[in-house]
Amino acid sequence: MALLDGKHVLLGITGGIAAYKCAELVRGLRRAGAEVRVVMTAAAERFVTPTTLQALSGNPVRSSLWDEAAEAAMSHIELARWADVVLVAPASADALARFAGGQANDLLSTLCLATEAPVHLAPAMNRVMWANAATQANVAALRARGFRIHGPGSGEQACGETGEGRMLEPEQLIDALAGHAGPWQGRHLLITAGPTYEDLDPVRFLGNRSSGKMGFALAEAAMAKGAQVTLVAGPVMLQTPAGVRRIDVRTAVQMHEAVMAELAGIDTFIAAAAVADYRPKTVSAGKIKKSDADASLDLERTPDILAAVSASPLRPKRVVGFAAETEHLDQYAQEKMRNKNLDAIAANVVGMPGSGFESSHNALTVFTRGGRHAIPLATKRQAADALLDILLEQLP
Ligand code: PMT
Secondary structure, eight states: OOTTTTOEEEEEEOSSGGGGGHHHHHHHHHHTTOEEEEEEOTTGGGTSOHHHHHHHHSSOOBOOTTOHHHHHHSOHHHHHHHOSEEEEEEEOHHHHHHHHTTOOSSHHHHHHHHOOSOEEEEEOOOHHHHHSHHHHHHHHHHHHTTOEEOOOEEEEOTTSOEEEEEOOOHHHHHHHHHHTTSTTTTOEEEEEESBOOEESSSSOEEOOOOOSHHHHHHHHHHHHTTOEEEEEEOSOOOOOOTTOEEEEOOSHHHHHHHHHHTOTTOSEEEEOSBOOSEEESSOOSSOOOOOSSOOOOOEEEOOOHHHHHHHSTTOOSEEEEEEEESSOHHHHHHHHHHHTTOSEEEEEEOSSTTSSSSSSEEEEEEEETTEEEEEEEEEHHHHHHHHHHHHHHHOO
16 A cells, blocks of 8 residues: 555645755655645746646646636635645745734635644745744744644755755655654654763763664654654754654753753653763863862752653653663663653663664663563664554553
């Protein structure tokens, strides 16, 4: 069976240079089994012609609310009902502002207001326009209202600059749409990943060996199973999985702040990060000079993010921890589960090559309130898939 077999995809195209990728997007959507109808804004028609998209989609392309013949064939309300899913790609800064404002001043914005289907947006614009506070506020408002935002990606831009603002590639968008039909559809996951770094001075820090691979694999697997995913990542060298919203942090305090600010509307929180338990009591403004004498560090506790989430009035339905242990795996993991009032904990042995920290593989022992579940050594992506399946089965 193809990824989007029989799905009615309404593709909205707004004005941006990335509109040229829509020809490939329409072909890919049809190859994935979808029936595609295209709606273009007036600005989009300056970048790509309706004739091309009509030929590729096999359906007439609509652009005006006032086209009597087209309205007689299928009114805009019927079109809004026809869609199983709406994808706006590229979604320009102007389109985001109009959707966020709830405007209905052209066919596409009217459809986005009139449809009950999930609306997916693939923003594409110059990096400064994307970073602008107005655009970011519009994106936050849209996200809070249930719009799914995919990307943008980062890289070379048509304007010659480099940065965040590129539309995701057609295959990534198709995968994201296909994923949204999965078992985690409609659920928003918040995941932490990677280490935290606790600065001693401008050149030194306390860190750990976490690569972020386990948390990123969970984010990728959750996306593929249809979830909306926000990933709070410590300093890691990993690519953001397509469609995942990523917030970069450095320290435990920053990770705590980012997580608590994102809790509203979260269904499941998974703490895969290796958060520093202690940080230096003071951070030296200048590089600490060496001397002949021995030195010692004064450390203070960092906030326990997992415990704070579990105790929050905004506590997600499922709060899931990890336990990294070198011995007494089952006992220590269950103690952490009890002490932090968790719904589940995934325990892994660390300190050995081939699993745990840094490796691309892992073996997990998962404790839920219903029992103990072993996930044998597998790739971290496979282990992530298995963990998500257990969570949904045990905590539906
Ligand atoms: O990143 P990788 O290289 O892929 O490695 C994966 C991993 C080994 C880091 C991962 O599988 C893992 O075990 N993550 C948790 C590591 C850890 O810090 O475990 P812990 O037993 O010390 O902490 C228990 C739980 O509390 C964890 O969910 C941790 O995220 C959370 N915690 C801990 C301290 C703190 N201040 N705040 C927290 O939220």
